[in-house]
Amino acid sequence: xxxxxQIPAALSVPEGENLVLNCSFTDSxxxxxxxxxxxxxxxxxSLLLIQSSQREQxxxxxxxxxxxxxxxSTLYIAASQPGDxxxxxxxxxxxxxxxxxxxGTRLQVFP
Amino acid sequence: xxxxxxTPKFQVLKTGQSxxxxxxxxxxxxxxxxxxxxxxxxxxxxxxxxxAGITDQGEVPNGYNVSRSTTEDFPLRLLSAAxxxxxxxxxxxxxxxxxxxxxxxxxxxxxxxxVV
Numbered sequence: 001x002x003x004x005x006q007i008p009a010a011l012s013v014p015e016g017e018n019l020v021l022n023c024s025f026t027d028s029x030x031x032x033x034x035x036x037x038x039x040x041x042x043x044x045x046s047l048l049l050i051q052s053s054q055r056e057q058x059x060x061x062x063x064x065x066x067x068x069x070x071x072x073s074t075l076y077i078a079a080s081q082p083g084d085x086x087x088x089x090x091x092x093x094x095x096x097x098x099x100x101x102x103x104g105t106r107l108q109v110f111p
Numbered sequence: 112x113x114x115x116x117x118t119p120k121f122q123v124l125k126t127g128q129s130x131x132x133x134x135x136x137x138x139x140x141x142x143x144x145x146x147x148x149x150x151x152x153x154x155x156x157x158x159x160x161x162x163a164g165i166t167d168q169g170e171v172p173n174g175y176n177v178s179r180s181t182t183e184d185f186p187l188r189l190l191s192a193a194x195x196x197x198x199x200x201x202x203x204x205x206x207x208x209x210x211x212x213x214x215x216x217x218x219x220x221x222x223x224x225x226v227v
Binding site (some may be wrong): 007032034036042043044045046089091093097098099100101102103104109 | 142144146148153154156159161169201203205214215217218220221223
């Protein structure tokens with residue numbers, strides 16, 4: 001059974017810091033990995049999708065990497081801003097096309 | 112705008128009542144699914160469908176029914192609401208098949224359900 005874990009569970013940093021959020025999964029046979037952002041009381045917004053054949057994806061200040069063999073992904077946020085405050089979720093898709101979520105990292109960036 | 116539409120956004124039910132949460136997508140996605148999100152439990156899969164006429168159970172299916180008569184719609188029915196079903200419900204859609212690695216999931220904005 002695929003299990004996805006995110007570390008840390010919560011993070012509070014001053015504005016301007018570069019951040020690394022970690023995601024690990026137990027079954028390396030995945031099709032892709034997706035990072036989402038969720039603001040309090042809101043839905044999920046897709047940030048980045050990494051296909052199984054890719055090593056990383058970039059969008060603005062966000063960079064996500066994928067190491068299938070070790071079952072790990074990292075989300076790098078450069079020059080963090082208070083507007084980045086949210087919960088970040090990673091999720092993997094395997095052979096059943098089911099999306100399995102991690103536990104999330106709650107990020108707070110203070111001015 | 113293309114996407115996943117969920118209705119209603121908020122709902123309060125009394126124990127024992129039934130209701131249907133609606134989900135519709137206009138992206139011609141084959142795959143649709145329902146999740147519930149609870150504090151400390153994360154997002155858990157309730158039911159999913161890989162195409163019209165095909166549904167299957169996820170991790171927490173008890174107390175819920177689904178059907179998929181069209182590609183666009185995937186309603187979730189609560190048969191007899193219980194306080195344990197108080198949660199936020201999300202519908203999601205995606206492509207399936209051997210090219211599915213090229214596509215991500217799109218989520219609706221959620222339905223916040225309270226059962227009293």
